Amino acid sequence: MRNDSTVYVGLDVHKESITVAYAVDGGEVESLGRIGTTKTGIDRLCERLRSKARHVRVVYEAGPCGYGLYRQLVQKGFDCMVCAPSLIPRKPGERVKTDRRDAIKLVRALRADDLSAVYVPGTEDEAFRDLARAWASARDDLRQARQRLKSFLLAHGVRYIGSANWGPAHRRWLSEYSFGNEWQQLAFDEHRRTIEDRLAQCDRLEVALREAVFNWRFYPAVLGLQAMRGVQFVTAVGMLSELGDLSRFEHPRQLMAWLGVTPSEHSSGGKRRLGGITKTGNSYARKLLIEAAWSYRHPARVSRDIQCRHEGIPKALIDRAWDAQIRLCWRYRKLAARGKHVNIAAVAVARELAGFIWDIGRLAMSLAVPHREQAA
Structure with a gap:
């Protein structure tokens, strides 16, 4: 075992078994067979992997088994990734699928840095x-x-x-x-x-x-989002529980793409063709977002219910929520005047609404930091 060597490990995880494949640096991909999902079996696997290289990188597909395995491997000091199954590269003519082949494919894709990681919540x-x-x-x-x-x-x-x-x-x-x-x-x-x-x-x-x-750490963001029109307690809690930490999105366009409200595209040569929204990512969060966007088809105003939700909210958040309402109501009217279908207009508003949610959620968390430090 060299100190600078890296072993790449692919796991095909099921309820009762895990199929393991690995490769050391640029060597051939080998199969380690199948192990159980018990803590003892995983501990033995970790010992075998440590004996092969100093650095260990592990990947497995997101699935119904959750993130328990990810947390065990991270606790062991391994670099672990949970990848999105829908974004794994696949050959068009491939007609044979087995657990061993899937594990080997994960190793090769991890070594080529060709996988997309999913967000693992705490x-x-x-x-x-x-x-x-x-x-x-x-x-x-x-x-x-x-x-x-x-x-x-x-x-x-x-x-x-x-x-x-x-x-x-x-x-x-x-x-x-x-x-x-x-x-x-x-x-x-x-x-x-x-x-x-x-x-x-x-x-x-x-x-x-x-x-x-x-007692949730994103409670300030829950309050901040409720300052917006169409975002009540159900929407704010549902959106943030699915999105998690908004700071993981460096730009609002990343959040829009994660919610699947960006247009699909099929361009070639000098032709650029845009289609319907991609509908990738979290379907429940996208549903809440579009439901909230429908409220902006009416003229901008601050209702009594919104005024009640503004109590105790910093003025910076209230002003930003009003700017969002002015912008989104104008956006819907403009699209409707151009003859766009109401559903298309609502989805376009939802896409911009995601950007305001990203901005207001992050602002609410930043404004809440001094209050938490003062309370401590």
Whole structure:
């Protein structure tokens, strides 16, 4: 083992096994076979890798197994990367796929510096993200349960006279309505009970999330983003829990590309062709971003709800949020006047909104630093 040598390691990770391949510097890629995912198996692998070279670089694809392996390898002192599976180079004519081939391919791509790393959150940030995702899943389950009940009533010709917005009057009518058939009434009661259960679950998770956000390190950014129009607590928490540290994006265009709201391009020679947005990256964060962008189709103004969210916020953030509202409302009107479809205009606004989120989020964190130091 030379002191200046480097071993490149590719791991094809599964639930019960890990297939390992390696290469020392520019040598041939060799296979180490398959190991288990237990701590003992990983410790033995680390000892074998240390015996081959002083510097060890490891890579594996992001997947359902999470970042536990990454943290174990980093704790051992290895240079580890979790790469994006969709950005791994692939040969068009390749028709054979095995775990051994995948591990060897990772080694060659890592040695050629041809892989794109994904962001690995800290343990606390990941825990907060899990809580935020649980709340989002509960809201989706609630929406689906309500839709199932509406479909059930529509199939039986039952219609509510008024606005079926799940307000007190609508819910009171649902609790008092009854079917003549016993089996239909049982099915109807189960649909209503599912909705009540989902409502209780959403309330529990929201209370827990609002309590946890006070101790989260990005809480100043959560408050700062809520100064903007269309960005309420749900959007601010959902966006930041998925984005993580905004300082990892050196330029707002990087955030736009990560959210998948930049136009695709297929240019050749003197022709430049732009297509629809790439839709890469985090789909949930992109959904929240576009939903927030729809609020800018109305004229710029500061509503009472936004005024309440401005309480206790530094004036620099409020001014920046107002600048964003003026700019984005004008942008939507300009695109609509040019005859652009409303969806295209909303996505264009969402792309610029991502830039303001990057700016305001970073500004909020910088303004909160002196307060934390003073409190310490």
